[in-house]
Amino acid sequence: MLFSRGFSRLPKATFNRCSKWLLSHHRHPHPQDHHHRHRHFVLSPTHRVLGCRETYSWGSPFLSGVRHQIHQESSSLAEEQLDPFSLVADELSLLADRLRSMVVAEVPKLASAAEYFFKMGVEGKRFRPTVLLLMATALNVPLPRPALAEVPETLSTELRTRQQCIAEITEMIHVASLLHDDVLDDAETRRGIGSLNIMMGNKVAVLAGDFLLSRACVALASLKNTEVVSLLATVVEHLVTGETMQMTSTSEQRVSMEYYLQKTYYKTASLISNSCKAIALLAGQTAEVSMLAFEYGKNLGLAFQLIDDVLDFTGTSASLGKGSLSDIRHGIITAPILFAIEEFPQLDAVVKRGLDNPADIDLALDYLGKSRGIQRTRELAMKHANLAAEAIDSLPESVDEDVLRSRRALIDLTHRVITRTK
Template sequence: MSATLHRIDAGPAPSLDPMLRLVAHDMNAVNSVILDRMQSDVPLIPELAGHLIAGGGKRMRPMLTLACARLLDYPGTRHHKLAAAVEFIHTATLLHDDVVDGSDLRRGRRTANIIWGNPASVLVGDFLFSRSFELMVEDGSLKVLRILSNASAVIAEGEVNQLTAQRQVETSEERYLEIIGAKTAALFAAACRIAAVVAERPEAEELALDAYGRNLGIAFQLVDDAIDYSSDEATMGKGVGDDFRDGKVTLPVILAHARGPAADKAFWRDAMMGHRISDADLRHATGLLNSTGAIEDTLERARHYGQRAIDALGGFGASAAKAALTEAVAFAVARAY
């Protein structure tokens, strides 16, 4: 184990506080843009959007845009609107995801689709997507527009790919990594990369920040997959075992199914088809995940991608921004412990 990887697993509990402090001033400006651009003459739009935007999320993706801009010593303000665009893309996908998943809780609060219904959630999600593209166009950079619009398309492809893989317990690990690389990591990557574009830095630095964000996003999702079976609602911001009851074939399930005897494989098939969703079934599933090492191996893969994210920053000089970005990786992984 390398010295850097060891920092992910040991020492004081990592936190997002260094990043929060680093970008606090810029984040105030981003929040102002968000509040301004979610307004509409149709009262339901700001009401519904505000419910989710004010719902206690960490706003990690726009913070990454701001922190990467600080890493590059960017002196301007273009990244404020673009970070808001990133948050709108993320919020729109959450609204749509909750409808697709039939979720009733997010970050401990009732989801918008439960309060206002599925049609309103989908349409307000569309509104936020449109606002994000307005902000990109206002920035005026075709390169930024290309990066963020491509990320939006890739996210949608990832969600459709996941939908077609739902309840398919034989899904391969390779396909699953492809799905989360699209639905989760693509926006992390784009959020980081656009900072290098506005700072007019060489393509090598763009690609380095893209790699940082992409690997961080994969690590982040893999930890989410693991803690769905091993954490609590306060930590996760959603119900414990939601993935299990929704028939979501995540990496822990893929690994446990592949490693188990015929009886266990039959259990996983029944569970993912929605026939074994009681609390007792969830406890049995968690036992199988632990006995096959599926949870720990999922977290080991998360640490691997976290290390790749940290390595991607290797070409940048030491700074408070680099330290904060490095600790953000450690925080993403440490959520599972």
Template sequence: MTTTTLLFSPVEADLQLLTNNLTELVGARHPILYAAAEHLFRVQGKRVRPAIVLLISRATMSSRREASKGQEEIKSKHRRLAEITEMIHTASLVHDDIVDESEIRRGVPTVHNLFTNRVAVLAGDFLFAQSSWYLANLDNLEVVKLLSEVIMDLAEGEIQQGLHRFDTNLSIEAYLEKSYYKTASLIANSSKAAAIISDVSPEQAQNMYYYGKYLGLAFQIVDDILDFTSATESLGKPACSDLKSGHLTAPTLYAIAEKPGLEKLLERELAQDGDLEEAIQLIKDSNGIARSQELATQHAKMAVKHLDSLPDCDSRISLINLADYVLSRLY
């Protein structure tokens, strides 16, 4: 299986610079918030979102290089956009963990668990505020609009998720809409923003948006499948936590149509002893996971189709392979 280290090799140096910069960007004016942010950035994830921004930055600048026959390096604004993207993502995780009452994230204590809810809320707000300030300083109104929309979408996704707890009438379309708000919007809009900073055509910038949108949806669907098929140790959070919290994802929604007993368990919010275990077994005994795998594959393939306008280069190859990597997490 391809590792993210190999996958992101065209932007390895860029990602190392980003990692070095993140804590410094937050600043040390507020010691407790700084400590919380430092804890978050020290526990590194795969840095998928900033890697996508950097790969698209390099790929779209390659388009310009081919057109001009000159040398085009990525801009400092591309690097700052990647940093802003990771700050927004990290801020959203802090708030999500509070709402979901999660005790661990990436295998370590969450911010609210390590500090307090109050500190975690302020740390998340602080990161959103800092990212907004750096975003404004890019001096590109179109990019500001795109990333501001992401912050609204993150809140909308959280609201929708809260309103539809244990909602057995939730459609797959509504699930995908919520998944767009919570996951794909950031990847889609930051991908388009990277292309805009490269000054490519509006059509190519929109293709990068669709690549990010469909890849983000595939990523979320795969995450939702892994919630049922992976152990807590590999997930870095408790297994089946979404189901326990009443957040019905693709495997559950598909299984409801097959297993009438599952709907009854969910309607009483898994309140009785053994309900959760029985619900998990019903989902695993259904075609819900297999149908969700098909849904993820469909979205990953749609993502790759939108890379056709990019020139052949290492970054484009990595973007294609990233879609395969997202699906390979299932096996």
């Protein structure tokens, strides 16, 4: 397991628990880990405190280490400023059009509900499809096979179409989970607009989510790949498991970092990690390469959620598209509070009371403000971003400029996840 010197200030017990969880959840149904090449990248967070908000500069030696290798192979490419989303913009546009056509239903109200977050202007940045399309190109390396003529263009096009299908399926599963989560959380807004459950009622929102899952299953079956079907079916199981863990946790589980990380993997990271692996499997990649794709998705997903947990305390309602302090007001305990408990054990009793009393929420926030909980959560997110970048760096070497450009974009996304403000 790779740890940067930037995390030396974290208590050893915390890291032991985190690393133990990451290593022990190798086999299904737990998150998988993989032993691959270790390179000592250093993330150097510096910060200044603004009330409870902390801002960080991104120390990028690990990025420059990866880019140095790319620079040796193509200096002009290494100097190029990349926008990961622009690299796949044309494909994302086609994908968005197909998604809107896929959710057409015979019942007008159901169709209107199902396409609610696929409409122009509220469809988001399509983060997950972007990752998957970039991963598809990043894995476009020669496969071990007998010396034959180049793969016919028709086969190459067919593979890309199948990988695009994975991106579409992943987005439908993601949006379905958002619809169901909003019902469970009684959310009033999503992506800056009224949530579907508020606009059309809980029953229609649940049915719309179910409809999207059914369309995703139909598309998944069309791929006729048993292993890929199994992977994404497991994702749906994990989403349900994670949500159930959150709803039924005991007071002891609520203050367990191990429990929190496992739940976070199920609810957030399983979808992108298994989808990345599916991209690799469709391309006929080896088990080792497929696992590297999985590792990238897993660690990117965990980093994403950890920063989300930070922003729930430091962000504003305008920038997040949801109310600040949403999680703690729903009694959901996340990493910043868990780290604060380690520094102030008396907070444990406050959290175990359930945080139903507004005075207890204020007390918890007061302890959080005095602790390094926000900073330590960012540092843990940086560690996972580091591991995601290392997975890309460990992929088989290539001199193809499109492959290298996509790999650099995937690494750039780890930076964007850590530094995002919404």
